[in-house]
Structure formats: C-alpha cells, structure tokens
Amino acid sequence: MSVSRREFLKKIGSSAIIGLGGISAVEVLLPGQFEASQLSRDPKALTGKRWGMVIDMVKLDEQTMKNCIDVCHRIHNVPDLNNPKEEIKWIWPETFEHAFPGQEHVYMGEDIKHMHFLVLCNQCDSPPCVRVCPTKATFKRKDGIVMMDMHRCIGCRFCMAACPFGARSFNWRDPRPFIKEENKEYPTRMKGVVEKCTFCYERLAVGLKPACVEASKGALIFGDLEDPGSEIRRVLRTHYTIRRKSELGTQPSIYYII
Amino acid sequence: MYNGGKIVIGLLIFVGLVISPFLLKGDKATAKPDPKVDTPEILKMPVGERTCVEDKEYMKAEHMKMLNEWRDWVVRDGLNIYTSKAGKEYTMSLQNTCMKCHSNKSKFCDECHNYVGVKPYCWDCHIAPKEEG
Numbered sequence: 001m002s003v004s005r006r007e008f009l010k011k012i013g014s015s016a017i018i019g020l021g022g023i024s025a026v027e028v029l030l031p032g033q034f035e036a037s038q039l040s041r042d043p044k045a046l047t048g049k050r051w052g053m054v055i056d057m058v059k060l061d062e063q064t065m066k067n068c069i070d071v072c073h074r075i076h077n078v079p080d081l082n083n084p085k086e087e088i089k090w091i092w093p094e095t096f097e098h099a100f101p102g103q104e105h106v107y108m109g110e111d112i113k114h115m116h117f118l119v120l121c122n123q124c125d126s127p128p129c130v131r132v133c134p135t136k137a138t139f140k141r142k143d144g145i146v147m148m149d150m151h152r153c154i155g156c157r158f159c160m161a162a163c164p165f166g167a168r169s170f171n172w173r174d175p176r177p178f179i180k181e182e183n184k185e186y187p188t189r190m191k192g193v194v195e196k197c198t199f200c201y202e203r204l205a206v207g208l209k210p211a212c213v214e215a216s217k218g219a220l221i222f223g224d225l226e227d228p229g230s231e232i233r234r235v236l237r238t239h240y241t242i243r244r245k246s247e248l249g250t251q252p253s254i255y256y257i258i
Numbered sequence: 259m260y261n262g263g264k265i266v267i268g269l270l271i272f273v274g275l276v277i278s279p280f281l282l283k284g285d286k287a288t289a290k291p292d293p294k295v296d297t298p299e300i301l302k303m304p305v306g307e308r309t310c311v312e313d314k315e316y317m318k319a320e321h322m323k324m325l326n327e328w329r330d331w332v333v334r335d336g337l338n339i340y341t342s343k344a345g346k347e348y349t350m351s352l353q354n355t356c357m358k359c360h361s362n363k364s365k366f367c368d369e370c371h372n373y374v375g376v377k378p379y380c381w382d383c384h385i386a387p388k389e390e391g
Contacts, residue, residue, distance in 0.1 A: 039337045149333045190382035205338050
C-alpha cells in the first residue's frame with residue numbers, strides 16, 4: 001500500500017491545479033453584484049493628492065480658536081465627558097512646550113510661552129498609527145487623509161500608542177449620553193473604539209472645506225500640498241513654517257506660522 | 259415493569275418539559291413580520307414610483323450585503339454616489355439616505371430583525387430617526 005514519491009507528487013500537483021481552476025471558475029460564473037460604473041464621486045467633491053493645512057498663529061485669536069474647536073466637536077458628535085482621563089478630542093488647544101517639545105527655552109517671551117496653539121491630527125504622510133493597526137481600521141486614503149473605519153476598529157489602542165501627537169482618543173464608555181446636541185447627519189461612536197480628526201472627509205465629498213477652516217476667518221489655510229499652484233503652497237513658499245515633531249519622520253501635513 | 263408508575267410520571271414530566279416551548283409560545287413570537295412602508299416621505303412619492311434604491315425583492319434579500327458594500331465604498335474608497343440599475347443616482351448613506359424614507363425604524367427594520375433574532379450593530383453609532391409615539 002505504499003505510494004511512490006512520483007505518484008505522490010503527481011496527485012498533489014493535479015489536485016492543486018483542479019483547486020485553483022475551481023476558484024477561478026467560481027469567480028467567472030458568479031461575478032460580484034455591482035458594476036464599477038455604478039459608483040462615482042459627487043462632481044462637486046474636492047479632490048487632491050495630499051491634503052494639508054497651514055495654521056497661522058499670528059492671525060488666530062483665542063475666540064476664533066474656540067469657535068473652530070466648537071464647530072468641529074458639534075458637527076462630529078464629539079462628547080464632552082468633563083473628565084481629563086476619558087477626554088475625547090479631535091482638535092484642541094495646547095501650550096508651546098507641549099505642542100513643540102524641545103523647541104522651548106527659558107528666555108522665551110511670556111506671550112509665546114503661555115499662548116495656546118491649535119492642534120489636531122497631523123494627517124502624516126507616513127503615519128505610524130496606520131502601520132500598527134492590526135485590522136486596517138485606520139488607513140491612508142489616496143488624498144492623504146489618515147482615515148478611521150469605525151466598523152473595523154477593535155479598540156486595541158495600538159494606534160494611540162504609536163501616534164506621537166496624542167491625536168487619538170478612546171471611548172471608555174458609551175459617548176451618547178454626553179453629546180449635548182446630536183448632529184443627525186453624522187454618526188456617533190460606540191464604546192470601545194478610537195476616534196480622531198478625519199479632515200472632514202464627509203464635507204470634502206460634497207465640495208466643502210473642513211469645518212474648522214470655515215470657522216477660522218482665514219487663519220487656517222487648507223489645500224493640496226502636491227499642487228504647486230495652490231494657495232497653501234504659496235503660503236508655504238512665502239512664510240517660514242514649523243511642524244510638530246518633524247524629527248520623528250512622520251511627515252506631518254499641518255504647518256504652523258508662529 | 260419495575261417502578262412502572264414512577265417511570266411513566268418521569269416520562270410525562272420529561273415530555274412536558276420538551277414540548278413546553280411550543281405550549282407556552284405567545285402569539286407575538288409567531289406573528290408574521292409586516293414591515294411598514296407608510297412613512298410620510300414614502301407617501302409623498304407618486305404611487306407608481308414608490309421604489310427603493312433597487313426593486314423590492316432584491317432589497318429584501320440583499321440589503322445587508324448592499325449596505326456592507328456601500329460602507330466600504332464610502333469609508334474606504336471615498337465614493338459617495340450609487341447609480342441604481344434603473345439609472346437613478348443616490349448618495350450612499352444609511353443615516354441620511356435610507357432612513358430619510360424609512361423613518362420608522364421600529365416598524366421597518368426591527369420588525370423583521372426581531373423576528374429572525376438578528377441584532378445588527380448599525381444603531382450603536384448611526385443615529386436612527388426620531389419616531390413619534
């Protein structure tokens with residue numbers, strides 16, 4: 001009853017061929033239900049290769065900054081838990097030494113030292129959060145936005161550990177009771193997922209700029225970093241700008257004019 | 259038969275336990291689900307054109323697969339517009355497109371989902387329209 005080596009190889013080879021043939025036959029006979037032509041973008045949608053933002057701290061006053069934060073948190077149903085340990089934030093104020101650690105020094109002017117800087121997800125070009133996500137719940141879109149797919153997030157918080165900017169927040173509890181006024185056009189989140197700024201992908205899709213940019217009275221400049229003719233590139237050419245922790249090599253897409 | 263009486267009583271108790279779910283069943287559990295499509299938004303449409311994104315039979319059988327596909331296209335591929343087989347364009351959104359017509363979640367979605375005992379997690383995040391009463 002022994003099988004020769006030659007017989008064995010022949011059987012293995014032929015069953016592999018039949019198996020692979022079977023898979024492709026199923027694909028040919030049972031194609032997907034939808035045609036690619038059934039899907040499209042809104043013609044008004046803003047498209048770019050790498051979205052970025054310049055935050056002009058010279059123009060941005062405290063009240064405008066607050067307006068930017070409020071509008072973002074309101075339209076995205078970000079809860080206010082009133083507890084720094086469970087805090088959820090997409091865009092928030094930060095002091096200089098926290099926003100740009102290593103750049104502060106003892107002789108710095110008091111105004112800069114105590115000034116608040118508007119910080120948000122940096123939409124990095126080489127995002128460490130995406131590298132560590134085990135389910136691809138966070139991923140980089142073709143237009144450079146580092147996006148969250150809440151349906152896939154398993155709440156492992158690897159991304160929070162990987163992000164050097166603290167841009168991600170975890171839902172320790174059901175956020176719904178803590179949302180003051182629900183925006184019925186945007187979902188909330190559930191207990192056990194990580195959330196962050198998504199550069200208002202839902203607004204870009206219908207041709208609107210991010211909500212914070214709209215509320216900023218011109219202090220935030222949003223545009224395509226890969227388009228040499230864009231306003232953001234003109235601003236970057238004519239002003240000296242810095243980025244948060246650029247030495248880490250994540251290539252942030254948010255620039256600051258101090 | 260030794261201990262015949264005890265065995266027969268035991269058997270009767272056993273049979274009684276086994277068939278108890280059938281004896282105790284309420285009418286509610288067996289009531290055939292009857293999803294309602296009489297929301298104001300649907301009634302506004304002219305009678306002949308009251309169709310969903312695709313035809314009724316397709317939606318009945320495949321809506322869950324379609325929603326999964328829609329979700330991936332919108333969230334992952336950034337595509338928002340779906341052209342139906344009849345050539346009409348729709349924005350792919352559960353919360354803003356589906357539920358605009360089907361504003362009666364408890365009488366539409368839950369009706370069948372409760373009957374077949376499935377608990378889709380859509381509403382953990384997506385906000386269902388407010389229903390009266």
